Amino acid sequence: MVTPEEIARITVFAALSERDLGRLSQVAADIMLVPGEYAAYEGGERALFGLLEGRIEAVKRVDGADKVVGERKPGDIFGEVPVTLGSVFPAGFRAAEASRVIRIEPHDFHAVADIAPDVGREVGRLASHRIAGSRGLQGIVAEPWAPRAIVVGPRWDAACAALRHFLDRNQVSFRWIQPDMPDAAEHWDGPLPAVEDCPVLRVVDGKTVVKPQLRRVAELLGLSTEPLAAEYDVVVVGAGPAGLAAAVYGASEGLRTIVVEREAPGGQAGTSSRIENYLGFPSGVSGEELASRALQQARRLGAEILVTRTITRIDAGTRQVHLDGGDVLRARTIILACGVVWRQLRMDGFERLVGKGISYGAVRTEAPATHGLDVHIIGAGNSAGQAAMFFSNHARSVTILCRGDGVEKSMSRYLVDQIAARPNIQVLRRTEIAAAHGGASLEAIDVRSSETGETTRLESGGLFILIGADAETGWLPPEIALNDHGYVLTGPEAASAEGWPGDRDPFLLETTVPGIFACGDVRASPVKRVAAAVGEGSMAIAFVHQYLKQAEASPVG
Numbered sequence: 001m002v003t004p005e006e007i008a009r010i011t012v013f014a015a016l017s018e019r020d021l022g023r024l025s026q027v028a029a030d031i032m033l034v035p036g037e038y039a040a041y042e043g044g045e046r047a048l049f050g051l052l053e054g055r056i057e058a059v060k061r062v063d064g065a066d067k068v069v070g071e072r073k074p075g076d077i078f079g080e081v082p083v084t085l086g087s088v089f090p091a092g093f094r095a096a097e098a099s100r101v102i103r104i105e106p107h108d109f110h111a112v113a114d115i116a117p118d119v120g121r122e123v124g125r126l127a128s129h130r131i132a133g134s135r136g137l138q139g140i141v142a143e144p145w146a147p148r149a150i151v152v153g154p155r156w157d158a159a160c161a162a163l164r165h166f167l168d169r170n171q172v173s174f175r176w177i178q179p180d181m182p183d184a185a186e187h188w189d190g191p192l193p194a195v196e197d198c199p200v201l202r203v204v205d206g207k208t209v210v211k212p213q214l215r216r217v218a219e220l221l222g223l224s225t226e227p228l229a230a231e232y233d234v235v236v237v238g239a240g241p242a243g244l245a246a247a248v249y250g251a252s253e254g255l256r257t258i259v260v261e262r263e264a265p266g267g268q269a270g271t272s273s274r275i276e277n278y279l280g281f282p283s284g285v286s287g288e289e290l291a292s293r294a295l296q297q298a299r300r301l302g303a304e305i306l307v308t309r310t311i312t313r314i315d316a317g318t319r320q321v322h323l324d325g326g327d328v329l330r331a332r333t334i335i336l337a338c339g340v341v342w343r344q345l346r347m348d349g350f351e352r353l354v355g356k357g358i359s360y361g362a363v364r365t366e367a368p369a370t371h372g373l374d375v376h377i378i379g380a381g382n383s384a385g386q387a388a389m390f391f392s393n394h395a396r397s398v399t400i401l402c403r404g405d406g407v408e409k410s411m412s413r414y415l416v417d418q419i420a421a422r423p424n425i426q427v428l429r430r431t432e433i434a435a436a437h438g439g440a441s442l443e444a445i446d447v448r449s450s451e452t453g454e455t456t457r458l459e460s461g462g463l464f465i466l467i468g469a470d471a472e473t474g475w476l477p478p479e480i481a482l483n484d485h486g487y488v489l490t491g492p493e494a495a496s497a498e499g500w501p502g503d504r505d506p507f508l509l510e511t512t513v514p515g516i517f518a519c520g521d522v523r524a525s526p527v528k529r530v531a532a533a534v535g536e537g538s539m540a541i542a543f544v545h546q547y548l549k550q551a552e553a554s555p556v557g
């Protein structure tokens with residue numbers, strides 16, 4: 001337990017009376033930290049800390065990497081900003097060497113500040129200095145922006161759009177230079193690459209690559225693409241909310257866990273501009289923020305997460321998992337969390353303009369290209385509603401094209417209300433897309449009214465198609481039973497499907513192959529929601545434990 005004398009070594013408390021120091025010593029937690037251990041995480045609950053021994057560094061997550069932004073020495077405090085503002089920690093605090101700190105809960109701090117107003121004033125002054133001082137938060141903001149990569153490519157180049165989207169989804173900051181920008185060569189710092197070589201990527205302080213494959217981009221940026229081991233307790237297919245939840249629970253419960261993701265972590269949720277109905281985020285949370293937090297959590301707990309790798313085949317008998325490129329992993333259990341893919345619109349002229357103004361899903365990197373333009377959204381579900389709200393902050397107008405009588409039946413009430421309140425969003429009911437036109441990029445669309453049969457041409461600066469999604473499960477082995485729409489059967493439905501070989505009932509999320517589980521959107525279930533995916537991903541790990549326990553008890557069964 002910390003003594004009053006030790007507390008008096010913290011500068012802000014030095015002038016407290018013996019009685020007040022005694023009170024604080026009763027309530028302060030005495031914490032020993034090993035090097036690298038965090039006293040408080042970025043985004044963590046507020047509290048005031050004092051450093052007794054060692055050295056603490058303030059660490060802020062910038063572009064997916066930790067950046068040391070400050071330091072505390074014995075006698076210093078940290079946590080003054082959150083306790084003063086009643087906010088969460090704007091940066092994390094980690095032991096740079098073995099350290100000893102005290103932690104004072106906010107109500108205990110305020111009780112001391114009531115009795116000794118000078119302490120409150122000093123903590124407030126330090127907080128203000130941390131925010132406004134040249135080495136504080138204001139200093140961090142004032143630092144010149146240093147992206148991790150530079151991309152050169154024309155606006156309407158589909159490969160360049162895919163590369164930018166990939167970097168964005170993997171939370172890699174980048175500067176995009178369009179060759180026709182007046183200051184392009186200046187930003188590139190040399191003669192621009194030829195247009196036929198684009199897109200070109202330069203990793204800042206690293207290599208430059210021409211028309212790179214996304215795997216190569218991931219490798220150059222230090223994202224994991226190669227498995228570290230040959231055998232895992234759990235191999236998770238897909239890093240959407242379900243897969244990331246399985247990773248967090250699997251790794252935290254001591255299972256050797258790897259997640260293989262063909263694109264970028266976050267899945268569909270990563271493309272959602274604002275999820276308003278996820279528990280614990282009263283003002284909503286962007287899918288990107290949710291995915292980035294989940295990713296950090298999974299990695300911190302020890303899960304391996306590979307990106308740009310696709311699982312192409314599963315051998316149900318041996319439970320071997322084949323990755324593109326030929327790697328084979330042995331898995332004691334497998335969790336299918338591979339979600340769904342956007343339904344494509346088959347129409348003349350469409351394919352040619354995808355990536356050139358037409359996008360599947362609400363591609364957020366396209367937002368700047370819609371400034372001042374009229375854009376169109378096809379779909380009437382929640383994802384279409386969210387996309388409309390998102391683009392209405394960028395485009396001059398957003399028109400939702402909806403085949404039915406309106407969006408009220410298919411969209412959540414809160415979105416219907418938000419859309420109705422936005423003056424630059426309109427809904428065209430009983431309207432279908434008939435054609436898309438454009439040369440280098442999308443210029444106009446034809447829409448047909450099912451009421452009048454009339455076709456109208458509308459100028460369009462962007463067309464976003466959100467007409468639902470399908471399970472893409474054709475690559476799964478035939479032993480895994482699917483329903484008529486390709487979704488994976490689990491639990492009671494797997495038990496009654498042909499092929500369940502076990503002498504027990506399958507676990508709730510178990511497929512027709514013992515030890516292979518499915519969760520989230522790919523599972524046959526009417527609920528397609530982030531909360532359901534997260535819940536099922538976590539539950540799947542509980543069933544993995546039960547399965548492994550039984551398998552160990554009767555190795556052949």
Ligand SMILES: Cc1cc2nc3c(=O)[nH]c(=O)nc-3n(C[C@H](O)[C@H](O)[C@H](O)COP(=O)(O)OP(=O)(O)OC[C@H]3O[C@@H](n4cnc5c(N)ncnc54)[C@H](O)[C@@H]3O)c2cc1C
Nearest residue numbers: 238240241242262267268272311338339520521528529530
């Ligand atoms: C624009 C939009 C807005 C939404 N808004 C909301 C909302 O407000 N509230 C809400 O609750 N829900 C919302 N949803 C739905 C929610 O995002 C999904 O229910 C949820 O993401 C499903 O999670 P999942 O992990 O099962 O699948 P997904 O999110 O689909 O993730 C699956 C992942 O698996 C990867 N993958 C697939 N096959 C393979 C393979 N063979 N190898 C490797 N990787 C593979 C994919 O690349 C993908 O990253 C929204 C969806 C969208 C698209």
